[in-house]
């Protein structure tokens with residue numbers, strides 16, 4: 001008996017909805033590990049077809065033990081948001097509609113949703129309304145696109161067409177970044193043909209933000225010429241933001257291009273209580289940001305904004321005779337690395353429509369308050385907070401092997417966190433980025449962390 005597609009999609013939606021409803025009480029780490037999941041999935045390719053509903057049942061059975069509750073309220077590893085209800089439903093629709101968001105001739109609704117969502121985000125983050133936006137897979141792609149636009153602009157200014165002639169024989173480009181930059185900046189520079197060794201690093205202050213006096217020193221210490229400077233909003237360990245306005249003024253005096261990696265930290269701009277951390281954001285030339293982190297849009301979703309749309313398009317666009325609309329329309333895939341891509345704008349539009357300006361401000365503010373409360377409860381329990389908790393990130397010293405404690409906490413199941421190295425020390429690392437996290441979740445998690453840490457200390461001593 002074959003079921004209709006309607007029944008099949010109902011089944012998938014019901015399964016997903018029951019999973020979501022169970023998140024607040026589900027063990028956070030996956031119940032089974034990768035080896036177990038490999039055993040569950042590994043099989044010879046079947047010779048003959050299987051009815052779709054059996055396929056879906058089989059998938060759920062095989063995958064379920066290996067599903068991590070990172071969409072839930074007590075996942076504090078990496079920087080991972082949940083999925084707001086409207087955004088989750090909109091993404092399911094996007095899959096059903098199956099639009100190819102190449103351009104507005106092919107997918108008018110997908111492009112229009114992106115355009116309105118982009119206008120809203122620029123307004124919320126304080127990015128100039130005239131900036132162009134590419135809807136990308138995440139901040140890694142956004143940083144690559146932003147730095148690609150930077151590469152075009154600084155070389156065009158020096159009389160070199162990098163899209164035509166490449167980097168071999170091109171004028172030398174200086175690329176400067178903070179010592180606390182995210183690893184995706186390095187990868188973007190490798191992909192763009194600059195290589196890691198081009199990087200000139202600027203030391204950071206005590207909480208991991210770029211020191212502008214050091215930036216002045218690095219910039220003064222070199223030849224004038226094509227210059228790109230990468231700033232950061234939201235240090236993945238401490239949450240610190242580089243002084244973007246001040247640093248941008250300095251870079252512009254040297255004729256350089258400013259790219260801001262603001263994967264999660266740019267959202268500080270949307271909350272009046274944290275907006276001062278990213279003051280001067282409008283002065284930068286390109287910005288990378290994520291939707292799947294702090295905006296709580298399902299994976300994968302991010303944005304690349306460029307202050308000069310013509311530079312953005314010149315560095316990224318492609319056309320061919322058969323691509324209807326590609327010469328007259330500079331939209332959609334003109335601003336990203338991909339060509340065919342899913343309609344990412346629907347879920348972003350839905351998240352912003354659901355929250356409104358106040359809802360976004362509240363989401364950011366709530367996560368920051370939770371992070372501070374986490375720090376207070378852990379401190380009261382004898383732990384030491386190592387960073388200045390300026391945003392949603394907390395670094396914790398529990399006076400025990402951080403990797404062993406993090407692994408034991410994940411195993412215990414109440415919450416999920418990882419360990420990191422900060423200034424030479426291994427520490428527990430907490431990121432509060434989920435819209436559904438409550439004060440009770442923070443207290444319950446802090447209690448579990450303190451209890452597990454004590455056990456690990458006792459085991460080590462014994």
Ligand SMILES: *Cc1c(COP(=O)(O)O)cnc(C)c1O
Nearest residue numbers: 138139140182184236261263290
């Ligand atoms: C997460 C993150 C990235 C990479 O973003 P993806 O969404 O994983 O591509 C880049 N920079 C910073 C500061 C980040 O936090």
